[in-house]
Amino acid sequence: xxxxxxxxxxxxxxxxxxxxxxxxxxxxxxxxxxxxxxxxxxxxxxxxxxxxxxxxxxxxxxxxxxxxxxxxxxxxxxxxxxxxxx
Amino acid sequence: xxxxxxxxxxxxxxxxxxxxxxxxxxxxxxxxxxxxxxxxxxxxxxxxxxxxxxxxxxxxxxxxxxxxxxxxxxxxxxxxxxxxxxxxxxxxxxxxxxxxxxxxxxxxxxxxxxxxxxxxxxxxxxxxxxxxxxxxxxxxxxxxxxxxxxxxxxxxxxxxxxxxxxxxxxxxxxxxxxxxxxxxxxxxxxxxxxxxxxxxxxxxxxxxxxxxxxxxxxxxxxxxxxxxxxxxxxxxxxxxxxxxxxxxxxxxxxxxxxxxxxxxxxxxxxxxxxxxxxxxxxxxxxxxxxxxxxxxxxxxxxxxxxxxxxxxxxxxxxxxxxxxxxxxxxxxxxxxxxxxxxxxxxxxxxxxxxxxxxxxxxxxxxxxxxxxxxxxxxxxxxxxxxxxxxxxxxxxxxxxx
Amino acid sequence: xxxxxxxxxxxxxxxxxxxxxxxxxxxxxxxxxxxxxxxxxxxxxxxxxxxxxxxxxxxxxxxxxxxxxxxxxxxxxxxxxxxxxxxxxxxxxxxxxxxxxxxxxxxxxxxxxxxxxxxxxxxxxxxxxxxxxxxxxxxxxxxxxxxxxxxxxxxxxxxxxxxxxxxxxxxxxxxxxxxxxxxxxxxxxxxxxxxxxxxxxxxxxxxxxxxxxxxxxxxxxxxxxxxxxxxxxxxxxxxxxxxxxxxxxxxxxxxxxxxxxxxxxxxxxxxxxxxxxxxxxxxxxxxxxxxxxxxxxxxxxxxxxxxxxxxxxxxxxxxxxxxxxxxxxxxxxxxxxxxxxxxxxxxxxxxxxx
Numbered sequence: 001x002x003x004x005x006x007x008x009x010x011x012x013x014x015x016x017x018x019x020x021x022x023x024x025x026x027x028x029x030x031x032x033x034x035x036x037x038x039x040x041x042x043x044x045x046x047x048x049x050x051x052x053x054x055x056x057x058x059x060x061x062x063x064x065x066x067x068x069x070x071x072x073x074x075x076x077x078x079x080x081x082x083x084x085x086x
Numbered sequence: 087x088x089x090x091x092x093x094x095x096x097x098x099x100x101x102x103x104x105x106x107x108x109x110x111x112x113x114x115x116x117x118x119x120x121x122x123x124x125x126x127x128x129x130x131x132x133x134x135x136x137x138x139x140x141x142x143x144x145x146x147x148x149x150x151x152x153x154x155x156x157x158x159x160x161x162x163x164x165x166x167x168x169x170x171x172x173x174x175x176x177x178x179x180x181x182x183x184x185x186x187x188x189x190x191x192x193x194x195x196x197x198x199x200x201x202x203x204x205x206x207x208x209x210x211x212x213x214x215x216x217x218x219x220x221x222x223x224x225x226x227x228x229x230x231x232x233x234x235x236x237x238x239x240x241x242x243x244x245x246x247x248x249x250x251x252x253x254x255x256x257x258x259x260x261x262x263x264x265x266x267x268x269x270x271x272x273x274x275x276x277x278x279x280x281x282x283x284x285x286x287x288x289x290x291x292x293x294x295x296x297x298x299x300x301x302x303x304x305x306x307x308x309x310x311x312x313x314x315x316x317x318x319x320x321x322x323x324x325x326x327x328x329x330x331x332x333x334x335x336x337x338x339x340x341x342x343x344x345x346x347x348x349x350x351x352x353x354x355x356x357x358x359x360x361x362x363x364x365x366x367x368x369x370x371x372x373x374x375x376x377x378x379x380x381x382x383x384x385x386x387x388x389x390x391x392x393x394x395x396x397x398x399x400x401x402x403x404x405x406x407x408x409x410x411x412x413x414x415x416x417x418x419x420x421x422x423x424x425x426x427x428x429x430x431x432x433x434x435x436x437x438x439x440x441x442x443x444x445x446x447x448x449x450x451x452x453x454x455x456x457x458x459x460x461x462x463x464x465x466x467x468x469x470x471x472x473x474x475x476x477x478x479x480x481x482x483x484x485x486x487x
Numbered sequence: 488x489x490x491x492x493x494x495x496x497x498x499x500x501x502x503x504x505x506x507x508x509x510x511x512x513x514x515x516x517x518x519x520x521x522x523x524x525x526x527x528x529x530x531x532x533x534x535x536x537x538x539x540x541x542x543x544x545x546x547x548x549x550x551x552x553x554x555x556x557x558x559x560x561x562x563x564x565x566x567x568x569x570x571x572x573x574x575x576x577x578x579x580x581x582x583x584x585x586x587x588x589x590x591x592x593x594x595x596x597x598x599x600x601x602x603x604x605x606x607x608x609x610x611x612x613x614x615x616x617x618x619x620x621x622x623x624x625x626x627x628x629x630x631x632x633x634x635x636x637x638x639x640x641x642x643x644x645x646x647x648x649x650x651x652x653x654x655x656x657x658x659x660x661x662x663x664x665x666x667x668x669x670x671x672x673x674x675x676x677x678x679x680x681x682x683x684x685x686x687x688x689x690x691x692x693x694x695x696x697x698x699x700x701x702x703x704x705x706x707x708x709x710x711x712x713x714x715x716x717x718x719x720x721x722x723x724x725x726x727x728x729x730x731x732x733x734x735x736x737x738x739x740x741x742x743x744x745x746x747x748x749x750x751x752x753x754x755x756x757x758x759x760x761x762x763x764x765x766x767x768x769x770x771x772x773x774x775x776x777x778x779x780x781x782x783x784x785x786x787x788x789x790x791x792x793x794x795x796x797x798x799x800x801x802x803x804x805x806x807x808x809x810x811x812x813x814x815x816x817x818x819x820x821x822x823x824x825x826x827x828x829x830x831x832x833x834x835x836x837x838x839x840x841x
Contacts, residue, residue, distance in 0.1 A: 015594075020534040038535065041349055045290065045595045053592050129590045193602065195624075204582045211663045219664055223572055224603065225626035229719075229831070238719050242632040243625040245573065245603040253621060257636065264639045281582065284590050285598035342566075342611045342620040347599055359617055475599065476608025478620055 004076045012072070015050045016043050028072040036071070044069055051075070057082050091259040092324055092487065093316045093332045095176025096427045097168040097273075100312030100414045101137035104149065105171055110431050113439055114459065118413045120296050120308050126278045134292045137310025137415025138278055139164065152234060157217050159196035160311075162227035165275030166234045168313035168423075172271060173235055176317040177329070184268035184323050187240030189258050190228040190315075191250030191274030193419040196221030197281050227275060240267055245419065247474030248381070249340070250274050251314065252422025252482055256338040258318045268323040273315030273423030282418065283309055289348065297384035299409035300393060300455045302446035307383040310415020314423030316430065333433045336467065336485040337368025343477025349387050350473060354395030357471070360479035361399050364469065368483045374467050375405045375483075377438045379425050380455070381471040382409020383416050392471060393451040406463070408441035408455040422472040422480065429468040429484045436465050488642050490712045491841065494558025494699035496550035496652075497794050498523050499782050500692055504553060508798040509806050512781065517675040520662055520691040521783040536613060539596055541576040546695035547606040547654035548613065554650065555614070557707060558699035564646035565619035566607050567636050569629030569653040571786020571828075573603030576658050606654050619646070627828025629653060630787040631717050634836075637700045638715065652697030653787035665691050670784075670829075672754070679808060681754035681780035689753040692783015696790035698797075704841060709797040713821075713837040714738045720831055724764040727833065731769060731825065734835050745773050746819045747805065749796050751826030752777040753784040758830055765825070766812065774816055776809040789826040789834055796822045800840045 009023035016039070030036035033044065047069055051057040057079065059065045068078045098105070101119025102112035112119070122131055123138045141149065146163040150170075158166075169188070173181075199218040207214035220226070228243040240261065244253045251274025258272035276282075286292050286309060293306035318335060341363060343356025350356065365371065381392055389409075396404055410428050417424055432438060441455035448454070466486045473479045497503040500521035501513055515521065523546060528537055531549045540548070547568070555561070580597035599605075604622035611620050619640070623632035630653035637649040665671050672688040681690060700712065716734045721727050735741055748770045750762045766775055776799075782791040799805050803819055824836040 017538040018534070019538065020529075040346060042347065042539070042595060042599060045288065049288075049592055049594050201582070201585075205586050207660070207664075208583055208586065211660075212667070216664075216668060220668070223626060224624035225571070225628070228625060232719070240717070241625070241719050242623055242628050244621065245624040246607075246620070246622050247602050247604055257621075260636075260639055260643070264642060266635075266639075280585060280590065281578075281598075284585050284593055285581065285595070285601075288593040288595035288598055340619050340621070342608070342617050344611045344615050344617050347605070347608065347612070356617060474604070475602050476604045476620075477611070478604060478608065 001076060001080065004079055005072055008072055008076055011050060011054065015046050026072060030071060032069060032071055055079050055082065089263050090321050091262050091318050091335045093335060093430055094319050094324065094329050095172045095317035096332065096430050097170065097172030097175060097315045098424055098427045099139055099164050099167045100417060100424055101139060101310055102413050104141065104167065106175065106427060113413060116440065116442065118442055120415055123278060128280050128283055130283060130287065134283065134294060135296055135308050136278055137308060137417065139311055157221050158230060159221040159227060160198045160277035161192055161195060161275050162221065162230040164277060164311065164313040165190060165227050165231045168273065168275065169231045169235060169271050169315045172315040172317050178317065181236045185239045186237055187261060187267045187270040188228065188232045188235065188237045189242055189244065189254040189270060189272045190231055191244045191254040191419045192224050192227055192276055193245055193247055193250060194276050194279050194282060195224040196226050197279040198277050201280050235271065237271065246478040247476055248418055248421055249472040249474035249478045249480040250419035250422060252472035252480040253340060255316065255335065255422065255426055255482055256340060256480060259335050259338060262318060262320045269317060269319040271315055272318055273313065274419040275313035276311055276418040276420045278309060278311040291385045293384060296443055297412055298443040299382035299384040299412055299441055300389045300448060301444050302448045304384045304386060304389060307385055308415040310417040312414060312417045312420050312424055314420055314427045316426050331487045332430050334485045334487050335482065337364040337370065337483035339363025339367060340480045343479060345477055348475050350391040350477065352391065354391045354398065356477050356479045357392055357395035357473060358398055360481040361395060364481035364483050370467060370483060372400045373403045375469045376463065376465045377432055377468045378405055378407035379429050379468060379470040380407050380409045381473045382411055384411065388473060390450055392473065393448060393453065397451060397453055404453050406438050406456045406460065408439050410439055412442035425470050426482060429470045432465050432468050433484060433486050437461050438463060438465060488702060490638055490641055491701045491704050492698050492709045492712060492797050493701045493705050493707050494554045495697065495709065495794055495797065496553030496557065497696045498526065498546040498550045499694040499791055500524060501781050504549065508802060512808050515678045518678055518690060519672045519675050520657060521678060522657060523693055539600055541574060541600060543574055543576065543654050543656035544606055544609055548609055550695040550697045551610045551650060551652060554697040554699055558648065560648050560699060562614065562616050563618065563648045563650040565637065565640055565649045566610055566616060567621045567633040567649060567651045568607040569623045569633035569787055570603060570606060571626050571629050571655050572661065573624050574601045574605055575656055575661050577601040579658060579660050626786050627832030628717055630790045631715060631834045635715050638712065641700060641702050647702050649700045650697060651700050653790035654695040655693050655785045655787045657691050657693040657785065662691055678780050682752050682777055682811065684754045685756055687755055687757050689755040689784040692785045692788060694782050694791050696794050708841050710800040710838045711841050713839050716835040718833045721833060724761055727761050728765065728769055731835060738837055740821060742769050742773065744821050745823045746816055747799065747822045748773045748775040749792055749822055749824045750775055750777045751779060751789065751792060753779045761827065772814065774814045775811040776805050777811055778809060786828060792824050792826055793836055796824050796838050800838060
């Protein structure tokens with residue numbers, strides 16, 4: 001799990017062009033949107049693309065998106081679950 | 087400097103027709119133009135319905151009959167057709183009789199040709215036919231229209247996403263009021279492109295079925311293409327030529343939401359500001375409005391914001407309103423110009439157009455659009471909204487003369 | 488109504504963002520294009536806000552911010568921007584992405600950022616300005632259209648302070664296309680020798696330049712803007728002459744009143760002919776200077792020219808490297824800026840010392 005979290009942090013930094021940040025700057029449990037990193041709806045779309053392209057995960061509804069993208073940890077958990085199923 | 091500004095001609099080409107008359111007939115018959123594209127070359131051909139103009143580029147070229155053989159993008163072709171019709175409609179034969187300008191608007195410009203150039207070019211910078219890249223910029227289609235119409239006195243292009251041609255109309259009025267021009271051809275043009283289809287798809291705001299503006303189950307917009315132009319003339323120019331007036335451009339307002347790059351603020355702040363400014367310049371009050379031609383794209387975000395703004399401004403005196411985008415699709419920069427033509431038709435023929443595909447009341451709103459053609463109510467003042475990316479919001483008010 | 492220029496911000500191929508007026512002109516001994524000297528963006532934009540911004544947006548925002556600071560205005564009554572080509576880098580990114588991914592699973596950011604009014608919109612978003620916001624994208628008329636709009640706003644009493652400017656970027660792909668179209672020098676030259684290069688083609692450039700136009704004079708005022716005129720595809724040099732004379736007379740001036748003709752000479756012998764014709768005729772006895780050897784040629788280069796002109800008026804001196812024709816002159820009161828883009832879009836600006 002921790003490996004995925006570190007990998008994911010690097011990928012998020014790259015996907016969202018968070019130039020000044022390193023993985024250590026991101027708290028895996030903090031919310032990604034509104035508070036925490038303060039990401040917005042465009043970032044959510046970018047993270048959807050990341051999940052689908054890199055991990056083959058498709059987010060189907062806005063509600064699902066809110067849950068999966070809540071924090072780095074929730075993203076990692078979702079990825080692990082998806083990998084277990086496949 | 088309080089010259090009144092009048093509309094003396096309209097020109098339009100879109101998914102439901104290639105002239106003002108044909109478009110009016112389509113609306114009367116509830117004939118929309120949304121379907122899968124025929125000419126646009128995309129893998130998404132059967133994924134997303136669009137409002138495509140039912141003519142190929144060659145057919146458009148034949149409709150235009152340009153004076154000299156020249157590179158014309160689809161955007162330029164559409165613009166030339168509509169602008170020429172507007173001029174003819176206004177009975178203008180001698181373009182240099184008065185100080186005449188052209189203000190066009192576009193978002194894609196010649197992107198339809200750029201998309202042909204680019205794949206070869208990025209493979210090898212020495213390949214790709216240059217004739218397909220020289221029409222890329224927004225100014226190209228405008229200058230093609232200007233040369234086609236013989237206009238030289240003042241030429242420019244506005245590009246503010248979906249509010250572009252509404253802004254062009256606003257600028258035209260100001261140029262007349264500031265005594266820089268006597269009359270001006272104003273509007274906009276945009277062609278369907280892979281760029282915009284894929285762009286809006288990446289934002290996940292395209293509907294896979296026919297759009298349902300202001301409906302609770304709405305799921306996004308249908309892209310469209312086309313061009314819409316009107317002729318604005320000063321009082322002086324009309325009196326001298328004893329012109330036939332279609333209606334008056336009574337008010338206009340532009341404001342910036344400054345909330346987010348693509349989403350509009352949930353309280354409709356920017357939209358309310360634009361509408362208020364239009365009332366200010368027009369001297370009218372909300373209760374004077376008989377019909378609102380809404381921006382109404384069919385996206386969850388826009389229709390909620392716009393609906394809230396209408397409720398806020400009009401209170402319980404909300405006039406009848408509808409979005410005509412279920413006929414034409416969202417024609418991006420051309421939408422303000424196309425919908426200005428609709429607003430003129432509403433006044434000319436005393437009609438209020440239906441909002442197609444509306445069946446379910448939005449739960450956040452108390453108001454709902456009209457869904458049948460209304461022809462027995464007076465239409466004296468029409469308000470038209472155009473809200474674009476970057477929070478660029480514009481409202482125009484047209485009045486019966 | 489008198490219109491004043493009360494602040495400016497300029498990011499260009501010279502070191503201009505720090506408010507210096509060409510103290511040390513940068514020379515490129517062998518070049519066919521010039522890129523901007525960039526500020527440290529972190530000093531102006533917080534990294535989270537900058538994460539989506541391409542160069543044209545960063546430079547546009549920085550130039551606007553510098554201008555706002557100098558004019559001491561937090562919330563202008565309008566933001567009006569001109570750009571000839573708009574946001575090319577993001578346009579290219581999205582186009583490339585469409586091709587490489589076969590129209591599937593595309594990142595939305597470059598699409599959103601490619602909308603040409605993103606510069607004006609970003610400025611408004613970051614300074615929370617809800618006022619009038621327009622973007623003009625029309626070749627060599629883009630900056631002029633923005634300025635004419637600003638002048639109208641002030642004359643209509645709809646505004647007291649209008650943030651007006653222009654931004655264009657030179658990407659590598661755009662440079663290659665310009666080269667293929669034959670618009671650039673075939674052989675690299677020394678940029679400071681542009682006016683005497685005597686060959687076809689020019690050097691490409693880029694820049695972001697903003698001004699605060701206002702109806703009140705302040706101690707920061709650079710100059711006043713008397714008038715602007717644009718004209719399209721003149722038939723011959725005579726028409727250009729007569730347009731200039733008409734413009735001057737509309738502003739109650741004649742050629743003798745012009746203390747400097749600041750010209751858009753770009754070193755392309757095919758396009759510089761009108762300037763030399765005028766220098767031999769109506770400008771025969773007028774000191775003249777040029778600026779495109781410092782900024783290169785691009786659709787909104789006239790903004791750099793305007794910036795040069797107002798600085799000359801403020802400093803009452805023309806930097807040596809800009810001079811074309813010199814006459815003894817005690818005071819620079821009226822400057823006429825004349826520029827054209829590929830003999831299609833011609834413009835005139837009249838500025839006056841305050």
